[in-house]
Amino acid sequence: MTLHAVPGPEMTAADLYAVLELRHLVFVVEQVCPYPELDGRDLLPDTVHLWWQPDSTPLSYLRVLGAPGSERRVGRVCTAATARGTGLGSKLMAAAIDLIGPDESVLDAQLPAQALYARFGYLPEGEPFDEDGILHIRMRRPGQSRTATSV
Template identity: 90%
Template sequence: MTAADLYAVLTLRLLVFVVEQTCPYPELDGRDLLPDTVHVWWQPDTEPLAYLRVLGAPGTVRRVGRVCTAATARGTGLGSKLMAAALDIVGPDESVLDAQLPAQALYAKFGYVPEGEPFDEDGILHIRMRRPGQSLTATSV
């Protein structure tokens, strides 16, 4: 990821999470620069239209977060495409995410199950969702 790529995805995240959702919070949390962080985004032209990140090293409980789509690209399936890419990265590891309540159905399509009660994060209701690890079983030929 180049500095220009990072700048572009951070701009998208700020536009969606801070400006559009009128939610001033510390978007830059230091996790983007961690060596195990994997950034996934869709950029067909000059600006990214969708983004997410996967935190954590392989073999640990991974965290999918900062899932966002530009307002102009919503309803096009980009969120699902990026979630499929995220699960390719997560592989058989267990993973968690904190879903905004309206997005819960999207994550359920990928095997995430709600756990606990909804909680308020920066004025927006979320729910923790977990996708169990997938055991790798050998099949006989």
């Protein structure tokens, strides 16, 4: 199983198609949620796509928006139905946290997934809200102080 971490502008057409297909299958088809899944952020210079892939098909995916040193946003977190319960989602979030480093980050969690994100230091913020017929809650992971090293 390979972890891919690819900046938006470096996505190949084949990789972009594969991750968009997974996102579409999970968010639009499985969750019966027709919404504008393509939002113009996938190829931005500050977008990084992370996904686990054993062969030609991604099984778990997310993207991180925002430049290092700024507030980052984790989104489009999904795992193929056939790979749920295998721990890939947790491994993917751990990789995202490594990428984000000490920066503050936010995400909009579907309520059933709130406990997953809490394990990575995300705290609920505000009240649950309806997004396309699914209850979500904003969650924030505070920035971590950078420790200075003495020489």
